[in-house]
Structure formats: structure tokens, C-alpha cells
Amino acid sequence: MDFRQLRYFLAIAEAGQITRAAKALNMEQPPLSRQLKQMERELGVTLFDRSGKQLTLTHAGEVLRERAESVIRQLHESLQEVKEVEEGVSGFLAIGAVVSCVSLLPRAIERYREKYPQVTFKISEGDHYQLGEALAKRSIELVVARLPFEFAEESPYEYDELRLPSDPFVAVIPSKLQPDQKQSSITLAALADYPFLTLKTDQTIGMHKQVMSEFRKSGLTPNIICECSSVAIILSLVAAGIGATVLPKSVVAMSPIDSLRMLRIEDAEFQSEVGIVWLKDRYLSKSARHFIEQYTDGYE
Amino acid sequence: MDFRQLRYFLAIAEAGQITRAAKALNMEQPPLSRQLKQMERELGVTLFDRSGKQLTLTHAGEVLRERAESVIRQLHESLQEVKEVEEGVSGFLAIGAVVSCVSLLPRAIERYREKYPQVTFKISEGDHYQLGEALAKRSIELVVARLPFEFAEESPYEYDELRLPSDPFVAVIPSKLQPDQKQSSITLAALADYPFLTLKTDQTIGMHKQVMSEFRKSGLTPNIICECSSVAIILSLVAAGIGATVLPKSVVAMSPIDSLRMLRIEDAEFQSEVGIVWLKDRYLSKSARHFIEQYTDGYE
DNA sequence: AATCGCCATACTTTTTAGGTATGGGACGAA
């Protein structure tokens, strides 16, 4: 039994005769007769009562008609949906982001959804190691992360990337420990006097290294009193007056808290490179490609 | 798009590779490869990510997988249902019966439903004329009626019949007009003394004729005071003491009323032939054939 | 009775699916 035969059957049922149905199907009458007969033989069922002048459906025929219509409609809808998924106007897009880049997502997603409102998102948050695994497992397609993306060691994967506008590092200090409330910038040296908090885990030390190397360039060594695994923790510690830290501007801008100050770093123009990362030479869904285009269109 | 292709696709998705799927499908790998490719081309969609060692579904592929499973399952259920309808284990059976035969239905339907509990009934009641029309229109398939079945004049239809055990005519008289309460039979002559009620309409006069001819054989002419169109009316008139009548035994047995007596007619063994009637050379559903078998098995 | 419309059958052509042979790319072991 195949779809063609179902369509034939429905055409015959509608026309009430084979000849006219054949015309409607742009074919000749004998093949259609044969297909109907074969269908009846396969099913072991009489679908039409041929004794009268007009072909009329038997009970079984009526049941088949209803069912066939439903099945064919469902098939068409399904295929339509599949096509739309491919075109990226439907379906879902699974992406990941490192904690410090989560703030870059909302605007992009907002813009994306204006264009493709049917696409839903699945967003995972994690460190580079976890996200690398997720990419490999294909549970996510894209990662928004600080560059360079740190795959697990010995990972066989390569990645492509799209660099996004880089994000300057800023100093974050507790309001109550700020000497001059009008100040909007600070020197590395002044910053190094604060007890220092840093964002670092066993798996992800990229940002930590970058910041430390900046201090080292100026011959400074911050007094690290805490390694934190999340932005939320580090900001709450700063807000509580425990110490100061250095973070990408976007991260801090995301959660404005009265009790902390964000200051430009005067004597070091160092920035965090941010980018979208995906596996090289692998299938990328249309949705994912559209998401990437979202950024290239906006910035290039 | 074809069911075959959907099944192929599902097999590949399940196996995770084409070669193994081909084995499972009892076919070679190249044709399967080709079908998959053709399917992707038709849909304009990439269904599998081939870059890795293992084929993995793309989003579109996942969507198709879900949908295809559902569609195929639906199709199978539908075909199953159609077959069951044909086998007469499901669906419905539309039959008709003349008023005087309604009493023969309950037991047959009961027996039938023991065997085919999924079959539902549509029962119409009417006179021969109406039922003949219904047969012609195919709104019913069988009729249970007194024989011979009286088609409308000029009707082009022929019918087949199955004779059922015939039903002896009995006299029905009001209790209060019965001379001897112990009596269980009556002669035609005695009966002819009662005011007579008869079941007769413009369309159906078969039974009336039969009863009258029986009286005539004995040189008697009943005094007909009322022609009634329904059993209910005639019995209530008898019960009220208006007069007597002659009816098939089964009709009277169906509604035992204290105020009337059913007596065997001593000097005339005449019976009402009863049968199932259907159009000759027309499609008869399995359900209908089973219904007929119900009687042949039981009585022959 | 003759004609028309419709279905069925026999036969032919065309299309399409399936099979065989073979080569290339990826992965793993030596």
C-alpha cells in the first residue's frame, strides 16, 4: 500500500467513477482500474460496490476514505514541517554559552526571533569543557564563548569561529571601598591593592590567565583571595565589599548593582575576545546558520 | 514521497547506518543509499549528518522521524480497521424490518453480538414499500419481512431471500369476550362471529389478503370493522374489547396483555412465511452475510 | 435496436526500484 494508491482511491471515491477520476489524475482509465483492483486484493476488501451504474463505497470503503484523508493530510503537514525546519523558519536551535557571555545572548535572540518567530531555543550554560563535549555530542550546535575556545585536551575536533566585537575588561570594586566617588577609571596598580577575586575553575582558566598576564606586564601581582566559579558569586562578593575583580564589561553591565562600581582600567587596554564557535566540517542546521548571519549582517 | 521511503528512512535512523539498515530490510546497501538521497532531494532537506562515522539525524531528520512513525502507525491502524470492517467484526449493519417481524430481531441480534461485539446496528422499521426503497437506496442491506416481499410496482429490483421458520397465525380475542376461559383454540367460524380487525394499509396488504383467503376457503366472511396500520393499535383495540383479529403468533407473544387471549385456530393450519430479504446481485457486506449465517447456522 | 458511457482485460512501453561491481574516505591497529 502506498500513498499513490490512497490518492487514487480518494479520487475515485470523489468522482464516483473511475473514468472521471482518471481524467482528474491526468492518467488513463485502465491503469487506475488496475490499481484499484490491486488495492482491493491487497487489503482483501471490496471497496466499491460496482453493481449499480455508479460506483458506491462499501462500508469498508467509507472507513478507508475517512482514514486515508486523515493520513494523507498528516503526511503533507509533516513534510511541510520538515521543510520549514530545514529552512530554519521552524524547529529549534540549541546553543551553549559560557557564563561570562550569557549577556550577549538576549539581544541576538531577540533579533533572531523577529525574523524567525517559529524557532525556539535551547540554551545551555557551562564552561568550555562542558560545551565542547556538548558540541561533540551534537546536543548543541553553537557556542558563544571567550576566544580562544578551550577544547578538552586531546580533543580531535576543530572548530570554526566568528569573532564578535571584543569586550573590554573593566575593574569592579565595591562602592564603599572606592576612594573618590567621582572617579570613573582606575590604574592597574591601584586595583592590585584590593583583595582580588578571580573567575576560575579547574576546567576554564583562560580569562584568569589573560587578566593575570596583564597584571604581570606591569610587574604587579594581585592578592587573590578567592577563585570563583560563577559570575553571580563573584559579583555578590564584590558587592559585599570582600574585594575587587576584573571582568568583561558586558558581564558587569548586565547586572547593575548599587553597591559596586565599574571602572575603566586606565593603563591597560586589554579586551576579551568573544566569538561564536562551531565544529568544523560538520552539518550546521539552517537555524544555526541564520543565527550566525544575525551577527555577520549586524557588524560587518 | 512513498511509504516505502518512510520505512527506509526509519530503518536508517534506527540503525544509525545504511549498511545495517539495508540488512534489516533484506536489501542491498546501494539502493537504500539511493532512496535516502532521492528522498532528501525531493524534500530539499538534509536528513542525516554524514560527516562523522555514524550517521546522525539533523533537526529536520528528527522531526521527520517522529512524524513518519506516527503517520505509518496511523496507516497501519487504518488498514487494520478497514479489514475488520470487511470481515464483519467491526462497523455497522443497517437492517429493516416490518412491524410484524420486529419481534424476531432481538434474539438474532443478541446472538450476533456475542460473536461480533464490535458491530453496531441501525434498525429501521417500516412497511414493505418503504423498506424496498431503503434497500434500493442502500440505506439498509437486509429486511426481515413477511413473504412474499412486496416491492413497489414497476420496481426493477429482484431479491434473494432466506426463509425463516414460519409463524403460525393465531386468533386474538378480548378476554372478556371469550366464552370458555379454559379454551385454548377456536374455529374459524367462531372467530368470524367477532367484529374483525385487520392489519392493512394502502401499501401493504399481503397479510390481510392471506387471512381473508383463509376465511374464504371455509365460506366465511369476517365482519371487518377496522383496518389498522400498526400492531400496537390493533392489539390495544382487541384488548379494549372492540373485536378480534388474526395475527402471527410471534407478534402477539411479544406483548402479553392480560385483557386479551391468544387462541390456536383449530380448523386452518395457515402460517405466515417470514424471511430475510436482500437485493439480488448486489454487494452485501460481511456483516450482513454474517447476520444471515446466524439464521442458517441456527436452523438448517 | 442502436448508441453511448463506463469498466475490464490483454498486450506493449516506460519508468522505477533493486542488484552487482567497484572505488574512495574515515577510522583503528600494527
Place this chain on the structure above:
DNA sequence: TTCGTCCCATACCTAAAAAGTATGGCGATT
């Protein structure tokens, strides 16, 4: 690195199935 293995893709051939053509029969209509 190289070789062997596994898997997919392509080219080519065969087989099956569907569509087309011609024609005959049956019932309904005039």
C-alpha cells in the same frame, strides 16, 4: 605511516511494476 576494515557513493545492469494503447462487454438511455 601504512594497511586493513568498514561504510558510503557511483556507475551500470536487471527486474519489477506502473502507465499507455487497443479492444470487448455490459448496462443504461433514446
